[in-house]
Amino acid sequence: MPAPRKREGAWGAGLALTALDVYKLLPKTNCRDCGFPTCLAFAMQLAAGKAGIDKCPTASQEARDALGKAAAPPLPRVTVGTGDSCVTLGDEVVLYRHEKTFYHPTAIAVSVNDALGDDAFRARLAAIRALAFERVGQRLAVDLVALRCGSGDPDRYAMAAAAALAVTGKPLVLVAPCEALAAAAHRVAPSRPVLSPPPDEVEAGARLAASLGLPMIVKARGIPGLESALASARGAGARDLVADPSARTAPEAVAASVAIRRLAIVRRAAEIAYPTAFDLGGDFPAAFAAAAVLIPKYGSLLILDTADPADVFPLLTLRQNVFTDPQRPIQVEPGIYPIGAPAASSPVIVTTNFSLTFFTVRSDIEASKVPAHLLIADCDGMSVLTAWAAGKFTAESIAKTLAESGVAGAVGHRTLILPGMVARLSGRIEELSHWRVLVGPQESSALPGYLRRLPPDAFTPVHG
Amino acid sequence: MTVPSSVQTFPARILPVTLPAGAEGLSVTVGGQNVLPLLPEGDCPNVAAVGLEVRTDISDLPPSLARAYGERAGDPVAFARFCAPECGARFLFLSLSGCHPDGGGRSVAEGAQIVRRLLAAVPHPVIVGGCGDEGVDANLFPAVAEAAPRPVFLSYADEKNYRLLAGAAMAYGHGVVAWSPIDINMAKQVNLLLADTGLPPERVLIDPLTGGLGYGLEYTYSIIERIRLAGLSGDTMLARPVLCHLGDAWKAREASDASEAGWGDVVVRGRRWEEATGWACLAAGADLLVCRHPENVRALGGRAWR
Numbered sequence: 084m085p086a087p088r089k090r091e092g093a094w095g096a097g098l099a100l101t102a103l104d105v106y107k108l109l110p111k112t113n114c115r116d117c118g119f120p121t122c123l124a125f126a127m128q129l130a131a132g133k134a135g136i137d138k139c140p141t142a143s144q145e146a147r148d149a150l151g152k153a154a155a156p157p158l159p160r161v162t163v164g165t166g167d168s169c170v171t172l173g174d175e176v177v178l179y180r181h182e183k184t185f186y187h188p189t190a191i192a193v194s195v196n197d198a199l200g201d202d203a204f205r206a207r208l209a210a211i212r213a214l215a216f217e218r219v220g221q222r223l224a225v226d227l228v229a230l231r232c233g234s235g236d237p238d239r240y241a242m243a244a245a246a247a248l249a250v251t252g253k254p255l256v257l258v259a260p261c262e263a264l265a266a267a268a269h270r271v272a273p274s275r276p277v278l279s280p281p282p283d284e285v286e287a288g289a290r291l292a293a294s295l296g297l298p299m300i301v302k303a304r305g306i307p308g309l310e311s312a313l314a315s316a317r318g319a320g321a322r323d324l325v326a327d328p329s330a331r332t333a334p335e336a337v338a339a340s341v342a343i344r345r346l347a348i349v350r351r352a353a354e355i356a357y358p359t360a361f362d363l364g365g366d367f368p369a370a371f372a373a374a375a376v377l378i379p380k381y382g383s384l385l386i387l388d389t390a391d392p393a394d395v396f397p398l399l400t401l402r403q404n405v406f407t408d409p410q411r412p413i414q415v416e417p418g419i420y421p422i423g424a425p426a427a428s429s430p431v432i433v434t435t436n437f438s439l440t441f442f443t444v445r446s447d448i449e450a451s452k453v454p455a456h457l458l459i460a461d462c463d464g465m466s467v468l469t470a471w472a473a474g475k476f477t478a479e480s481i482a483k484t485l486a487e488s489g490v491a492g493a494v495g496h497r498t499l500i501l502p503g504m505v506a507r508l509s510g511r512i513e514e515l516s517h518w519r520v521l522v523g524p525q526e527s528s529a530l531p532g533y534l535r536r537l538p539p540d541a542f543t544p545v546h547g
Numbered sequence: 548m549t550v551p552s553s554v555q556t557f558p559a560r561i562l563p564v565t566l567p568a569g570a571e572g573l574s575v576t577v578g579g580q581n582v583l584p585l586l587p588e589g590d591c592p593n594v595a596a597v598g599l600e601v602r603t604d605i606s607d608l609p610p611s612l613a614r615a616y617g618e619r620a621g622d623p624v625a626f627a628r629f630c631a632p633e634c635g636a637r638f639l640f641l642s643l644s645g646c647h648p649d650g651g652g653r654s655v656a657e658g659a660q661i662v663r664r665l666l667a668a669v670p671h672p673v674i675v676g677g678c679g680d681e682g683v684d685a686n687l688f689p690a691v692a693e694a695a696p697r698p699v700f701l702s703y704a705d706e707k708n709y710r711l712l713a714g715a716a717m718a719y720g721h722g723v724v725a726w727s728p729i730d731i732n733m734a735k736q737v738n739l740l741l742a743d744t745g746l747p748p749e750r751v752l753i754d755p756l757t758g759g760l761g762y763g764l765e766y767t768y769s770i771i772e773r774i775r776l777a778g779l780s781g782d783t784m785l786a787r788p789v790l791c792h793l794g795d796a797w798k799a800r801e802a803s804d805a806s807e808a809g810w811g812d813v814v815v816r817g818r819r820w821e822e823a824t825g826w827a828c829l830a831a832g833a834d835l836l837v838c839r840h841p842e843n844v845r846a847l848g849g850r851a852w853r
Contacts, residue, residue: 397822
């Protein structure tokens with residue numbers, strides 16, 4: 084009895100206009116210039132987001148405006164930085180990642196203060212630059228440097244901004260009063276920093292951001308405060324805005340973050356629909372907890388004071404998890420993976436290239452302390468049973484993997500351990516590959532005991 | 548222009564479930580809410596409860612846990628008596644993994660004896676986890692159910708062993724944790740099967756299988772969200788409190804490997820690895836968390852959210 088799986092509707096993703104709404108805006112001539120047989124067919128494609136209004140040569144300006152507005156992302160996109168280090172904030176379409184996916188990972192900034200002595204300042208920048216980790220074939224790193232103005236000296240602050248940019252290569256969040264902000268912003272404007280003036284200087288900050296074409300964080304207390312502060316920033320000509328509700332506790336921050344995301348996605352409340360920023364530095368209580376909840380709960384940019392990898396690595400990993408596309412699981416490369424330090428007499432274990440399957444099996448083999456060769460078959464990232472049911476993990480494909488992986492050259496024996504879930508494939512694999520098949524446990528968690536109990540003669544070399 | 552309300556309302560509530568305590572202990576009630584977690588809206592009579600795992604197999608402790616447990620690690624009852632009040636655990640999860648053939652191979656009678664001693668030593672609500680070996684658990688759960696002098700929860704029932712668990716629970720007045728492998732339909736199915744046995748719904752918790760940070764946590768996150776949204780939308784079989792056991796977080800190499808200099812102190816990192824897993828589960832909708840690190844019981848238990 085399947086549970087309901089809602090994809091669209093009041094709380095899901097979807098164009099704000101229905102196909103019928105769109106049809107009413109079209110010329111209704113069925114001229115076929117758009118490539119579709121009728122205007123109604125074209126309208127359905129437009130409403131589904133699968134075609135653009137530019138394909139219709141005779142659409143009115145009114146239709147273009149209406150469709151352009153409806154097709155705009157409910158949460159606008161703001162970019163900080165340039166080139167390879169450019170960070171995108173916002174531009175999301177759903178509240179729940181299972182409805183589609185979250186597109187733009189929460190940007191993480193780590194702070195440095197310009198009041199630090201030269202050596203301490205350099206050391207801090209080096210520590211921030213070192214916050215980079217490899218996981219599942221992806222590089223996880225801190226995205227931005229938040230430069231705080233503790234000195235109160237515009238010249239010093241501008242020099243610190245130039246140094247932070249030069250040392251780390253990361254785009255900057257400039258957190259400073261407007262005088263210092265102006266000095267630094269002019270100095271590093273081509274790197275496209277985001278300006279973060281104090282709440283009582285929103286208008287002056289917005290004029291500066293507008294004059295340099297830079298993005299800006301608007302700080303004000305709560306949703307009502309933000310609504311008017313954002314309006315005055317827009318009034319001063321600033322365009323790429325990020326909303327900081329200036330929360331003082333983790334619960335306040337999460338409540339504001341959820342409120343803004345819901346208003347943007349569900350209510351289409353354009354006046355408050357902006358990417359969000361949260362400064363979790365200073366004496367912010369339980370900053371790690373706040374960051375860990377704001378990553379899944381819609382925070383667009385977080386400023387942390389900690390540069391301890393023991394704090395930052397878990398948060399970056401959480402971000403990697405949450406922003407993985409749920410409809411396209413991370414796959415691992417098919418091939419042979421040595422676990423421990425396997426020898427020619429070590430077991431060969433086969434499974435699929437679904438990342439969760441791979442990591443589970445790998446960690447269970449590691450737990451067994453029995454070195455092994457883990458053979459990963461290409462199954463389009465499906466788990467064992469799913470891949471078997473889809474015809475991707477079959478005797479034929481396993482025999483082919485055995486032959487093509489070169490595993491025969493890495494071991495002296497010809498014995499393969501097969502997941503217990505697909506025990507029925509064993510006979511056919513033996514026929515096709517001439518490898519002997521041992522049926523492993525049903526669940527990966529039983530691998531440690533299984534591997535430790537394997538008879539020592541299971542992997543004796545073959546000759547001839 | 549006034550910004551519209553952002554409150555999301557739901558037609559249904561999560562069924563309240565109580566984990567009973569011993570004499571002079573505080574029982575734990577979770578569920579009862581008609582809102583999503585960690586938000587100041589709707590009606591949320593009970594906060595999430597955080598408990599501490601008490602282990603019977605302490606081989607291969609990661610450095611972070613070895614430091615936190617100290618010399619008490621070897622005696623589950625002494626460990627529980629000291630650590631539970633100190634870290635503010637609202638309940639205990641006694642893992643009988645020591646009865647697994649690969650985890651020490653204690654006998655079923657020894658397992659039942661530990662349950663009896665623990666329940667006599669602490670007043671906390673207790674969930675008793677099996678050892679994970681199908682054959683051993685088939686004898687262990689009935690023995691535990693009989694030995695426990697007061698009601699506990701048995702963890703866990705799946706679609707294979709649900710009759711055994713439900714039978715043991717009903718015979719002695721215990722509750723059951725219904726387990727499913729990150730699969731919303733299976734979660735529902737196990738609850739239906741348990742309901743068919745006659746086990747009252749207010750004695751059932753959902754365990755959706757908690758993947759550790761970096762190792763499948765995102766699947767757990769979305770399954771909890773979907774279970775919760777379905778429950779709040781009126782699917783009674785899914786309108787149950789969700790329990791997340793954070794133990795998988797400690798299986799990650801990142802939580803226990805001291806050899807990577809650039810990853811920071813493994814003692815801090817291990818604790819953070821579990822804590823981040825716990826926050827994500829709470830953000831998704833978990834009602835009960837089981838921690839291995841006592842410090843995380845305190846961190847996740849509400850200082851930040853109360």
